[in-house]
Amino acid sequence: MAHCERKLLVKSGNHRKMALNVLSPWLAPIVWDGTYDLSILDKQHNNTRIGLFVFAVKKYIRFLQLFLESAERYFMVGHKVTYYVFTDKVDEVVKPKIADGRILQLHSVVADQRWQDVSMRRMEILTVYTKKHMPNEIDYLVCADVDMVFNDHVGVEILGDLVATIHPGYFLAEPQHFNYERRPISAAYIPDGEGDFYYMAAFYGGKVDKIYRLSMACKNGIIEDKKKNIEALWQEESHLNRYLVYNKPTKVLSPEYIWDTKLPHGEFIKKKRFIAVHKDHQEVRN
Ligand code: 4GW
Numbered sequence: 001m002a003h004c005e006r007k008l009l010v011k012s013g014n015h016r017k018m019a020l021n022v023l024s025p026w027l028a029p030i031v032w033d034g035t036y037d038l039s040i041l042d043k044q045h046n047n048t049r050i051g052l053f054v055f056a057v058k059k060y061i062r063f064l065q066l067f068l069e070s071a072e073r074y075f076m077v078g079h080k081v082t083y084y085v086f087t088d089k090v091d092e093v094v095k096p097k098i099a100d101g102r103i104l105q106l107h108s109v110v111a112d113q114r115w116q117d118v119s120m121r122r123m124e125i126l127t128v129y130t131k132k133h134m135p136n137e138i139d140y141l142v143c144a145d146v147d148m149v150f151n152d153h154v155g156v157e158i159l160g161d162l163v164a165t166i167h168p169g170y171f172l173a174e175p176q177h178f179n180y181e182r183r184p185i186s187a188a189y190i191p192d193g194e195g196d197f198y199y200m201a202a203f204y205g206g207k208v209d210k211i212y213r214l215s216m217a218c219k220n221g222i223i224e225d226k227k228k229n230i231e232a233l234w235q236e237e238s239h240l241n242r243y244l245v246y247n248k249p250t251k252v253l254s255p256e257y258i259w260d261t262k263l264p265h266g267e268f269i270k271k272k273r274f275i276a277v278h279k280d281h282q283e284v285r286n
């Protein structure tokens with residue numbers, strides 16, 4: 001029903017329908033509310049261990065408490081969860097009350113001066129942890145921005161080999177308007193006519209070995225670009241998008257899984273499960 005409603009809504013405007021489907025052209029499910037039965041999936045994932053990877057350095061540490069508290073309320077409730085928190089101020093972390101079966105790991109990380117390097121640093125740290133530590137600790141890893149809060153259920157329906165979320169600002173856009181890196185000199189280059197969705201780097205995940213491969217590819221792309229003295233348009237998000245054009249996700253998350261209440265077309269999004277915290281960009285600048 002919800003699917004039909006979305007299709008009806010799209011008729012009222014001149015929008016692209018692709019993201020409103022429940023299957024991608026390569027037959028990956030696009031997860032919308034109403035497309036899955038949680039009681040079946042919860043049983044299947046009875047023993048699944050899930051990691052949630054998040055970076056909070058410099059001023060972004062202010063977002064961490066609400067992020068973690070909201071995750072306790074909505075993220076993988078009833079499952080085995082390990083939080084992997086990376087921060088430059090381990091001592092300042094306010095630890096929330098954590099449910100049984102859930103673990104909070106705090107890791108110290110250097111704070112890069114340039115904010116562009118901070119967000120790219122996440123990829124490098126990911127390559128290390130998905131190789132060394134996580135394979136023994138978890139089955140699936142979910143990577144998230146910290147300037148977000150969980151606002152509704154996010155559970156095992158999002159798990160898959162390689163999972164990415166459609167950017168809420170581009171879900172009705174034509175591919176030529178996607179914010180892909182279009183300069184052929186960059187390792188993140190995506191030629192015109194290629195690419196299915198514009199994915200947002202604020203929420204993606206998969207099996208640990210799949211995220212290892214993804215993060216290695218993105219890290220290498222970032223290094224290649226740095227050698228040429230260039231930086232992709234949207235830093236690691238550009239490299240992520242490039243990777244996902246040629247390594248299609250096995251599951252795609254609808255914008256229910258990254259929403260921003262400032263955006264238009266909220267009427268398509270019945271459940272706003274993970275929403276951006278509005279920030280003063282000048283004020284959080286390092
Ligand atoms: C501008 O001054 C900054 S600071 C842009 C990102 C910054 C930043 C980002 C930071 O100082 N500390 C930090 O931990 N991050 C991490 O990178 C944090 O997890 C954040 O959610 C993620 C991506 O940055 P962002 O959320 O600002 O990116 P958008 O604007 O795309 O949500």
Ligand code: MN
Nearest residue numbers: 145146147202
């Ligand atoms: Mn963010």
